Amino acid sequence: MNTDKKELAVAALRNGTVIDHIPSNVLFKVVKLLDIEGMDTHVTIGNNLPSRRMGTKGIVKIADVTFPEATLNRIAIIAPGAKINIIRDFEVVEKRQVRLADTLVGVVRCGNPKCITNNEPMRTRFDVIDRDDVTIRCHYCGKTVKSVDAQIC
Numbered sequence: 001m002n003t004d005k006k007e008l009a010v011a012a013l014r015n016g017t018v019i020d021h022i023p024s025n026v027l028f029k030v031v032k033l034l035d036i037e038g039m040d041t042h043v044t045i046g047n048n049l050p051s052r053r054m055g056t057k058g059i060v061k062i063a064d065v066t067f068p069e070a071t072l073n074r075i076a077i078i079a080p081g082a083k084i085n086i087i088r089d090f091e092v093v094e095k096r097q098v099r100l101a102d103t104l105v106g107v108v109r110c111g112n113p114k115c116i117t118n119n120e121p122m123r124t125r126f127d128v129i130d131r132d133d134v135t136i137r138c139h140y141c142g143k144t145v146k147s148v149d150a151q152i153c
């Protein structure tokens with residue numbers, strides 16, 4: 001395989017999931033959120049790529065993995081404009097936007113050190129209180145946070 005072909009092999013995806021239009025500043029949060037680090041499939045991560053709409057963007061390509069819809073929708077917490085492309089045999093067979101759920105369980109860590117979720121072995125729970133601004137509120141202590149600033153569990 002010559003160098004050109006190797007580059008193509010990295011760029012193209014036969015089967016898998018492409019997450020596009022991720023704001024550059026949250027790309028690695030998305031990687032963490034999907035637990036991509038622990039996967040042994042072929043993963044391509046690109047960041048600070050030129051985007052006409054966003055200035056720069058990040059993109060993640062994960063070979064041979066299709067995520068449950070609920071998992072992908074978690075991306076909406078930090079990247080509400082992200083787009084999902086499902087690839088089969090080099091063709092995009094499904095294209096859709098991530099969708100923010102009303103409640104997030106076990107996804108985001110509460111920023112309040114006194115919150116029960118930081119002191120008991122339990123899952124966090126946040127309610128989305130502003131969808132335009134993507135602001136979420138801890139179900140247990142009431143602390144609100146803009147989701148882009150939220151710590152992923």
Ligand SMILES: [Zn+2]
Pocket residue numbers: 110111112115116117138139140141142143
């Ligand atoms: Zn809390």
